Amino acid sequence: MSGNEMHVLGLSGGRDSAALAVYMRQHHPDIEIEYFFTDTGKELPEVYEYLGRLEGFLGQRIRKLNPDRDFDFWLKQYNEFLPSAQTRWCTRQLKLRPFEQWVRPLLEEGKIIYSYVAIRGDEEYREGYSSKDENLIIKLPFKEAGIDKAGVLDILEGAGLGLPHYYSWRTRSGCTFCFFQQKIEWVRLMERHPEAFEEAKAYEKNAVDHGSPFTWSQGESLDELSRPERVQQIKEDHEQRLARQKSKSQPNPLRSDSEPLDIDDLYGKAKVCLACHK
Structure with a gap:
């Protein structure tokens, strides 16, 4: 963070965002990045273990953004209805809301925030966090550099991190009861x-x-x-x-x-x- 600019990179505990953190540290060491993880309290234990290893590589702490209300609170607010692919209140309330609460005061101060998102070169562009604030700028380094899935694996292997252990049985990070699971x-x-x-x-x-x-x-x-x-x-x-x-x-x-x-x-x-x- 310097002057009127701030650079942030959200980590999910998954493969691609971890590789992007490594990539930015290796290729853009001049950019001071704040790495963050929004903790729902319902993550796999393997996710926390992997984030710990990633902190060791980065040489800095990953900021933990905890939602001000947990899953049980929001479940009651939504009349005990489970989140689903049609109604993703879990992402909105437990992931995006804490991020918004963190950056909103900074944006209101006039700070320009660059948010780095791990969309790969072999993926269709899918809009992640969208904001109406013109000072929140989404950056897609993998897309710009043409780094694909194989490139992500090479980055993690080269850093000595490898894949999170849960990849042996599950493709995605996130809550243990994620409805996107097969x-x-x-x-x-x-x-x-x-x-x-x-x-x-x-x-x-x-x-x-x-x-x-x-x-x-x-x-x-x-x-x-x-x-x-x-x-x-x-x-x-x-x-x-x-x-x-x-x-x-x-x-x-x-x-x-x-x-x-x-x-x-x-x-x-x-x-x-x-x-x-x-």
Whole structure:
């Protein structure tokens, strides 16, 4: 931060935003950047571990923006209705609102804020945080430099960070009960973090009891999804998708098994929240 300008970079605990932080430190060391993470309190433990490692690389603390009201507070405000792809109140209230509360006084003082967002060169431009304030300027360094998914992986490997550990079973960061998860990700959450899965089930049951039209996973409750025969069906479907995708993929001798298949590669690109998943 210098003079009338401020540079900020939001971290989700995910791959792309971490790589952008590394990239900016390596290629633009002259820019003093404030790195921040908006903590919903419902993140995977692997996310916090990865952010700790990233702090070690950056050599500075990542600012934690905590929402002034937690998930339970907002759930009551929305009549116990779960957030969904159609009504993303969780992103709005737990991610964007704390960011707005942080930067608004600075913008009102006349400060120009540059916000760096990790949209890659191989992605269609998707608007992340939008603002009517002309002094909040969105920058897309990966887009400008043409850095794609492979480039992101190279950046993280070169920095000695690698991927967050949860990438072995889940593509995206964000809350443990994110509604953008595929069925297989719910199954893996149940197996790896059963306490988080049970918490999500409790939220869902309470919401349904209050008339919520949404369940966490489209078309079925977590109680239905967690039945042994359904779990087996989901795993078999996932293995079939995996086999089909691998048969179509060109082997990369430079990467071998170091480039895991994203869940979205198997199930189609989902509309995700940039504040949570980049």
